[in-house]
Amino acid sequence: MIAPSILSADFARLADEVRAIDGADWVHVDVMDNHFVPNLTLGLPVVESLLKVTDIPLDCHLMITDPERWAPPYAEAGAHNVTFHAEATDDPVAVARDIRAAGAKAGLSVKPNTPIEPYLEILRNFDTLLVMSVEPGFGGQSFIAQVLDKARTVRRLVDAGELRLLVEIDGGINMNTIEQAAEAGVDCFVAGSAVYGTDDRAATVEILRKKAATAAS
């Protein structure tokens, strides 16, 4: 699955920018609060407007503090996935429960230097694991390949039937890096600058999808 990140889109033309990725599996929406990360993007009102202009499921990635307070409204609004950061809360299971109760899939995200082992036990409460392959906050950074060990660990547990969730990767995914992520067992690939930095966004999505599928087979 390919989830283009609109962080690299033209924020004044978001409806057109989402139409330009027709054929994508999810639209990845990066919510930043200038607190959990040193950048500020968009919030619930923009997500509500996006929901009116696209049928592609919205994959909301909340890089914010206090997800217990702010995450459930994204689910209530109609986001498909609501992902928050493990580092941002003491009770990720409670946040996941509230997201699911509000009608969305729940995702847990971990920064590059956050180990996955302490969270393996609670992953059964989640629908996706979002492995960050750059420090959250900005598009266009270089892929950190070391994080793929986390994807491999969780992929093994999924394949063994011990967990049921999608493994998603975010940061630095492009034509040169997507194959190694696919080989590590990633299911869903976020790509911002690699998609919106090209003229034919839909064609780029297709090329990325084919590369991932070939590498995974």
Ligand code: DX5
């Ligand atoms: C970074 C965001 C990413 C960002 C990825 O904090 O979470 O979703 O858009 O951008 P690229 O694909 O350019 O690394």
Ligand code: ZN
């Ligand atoms: Zn993201």
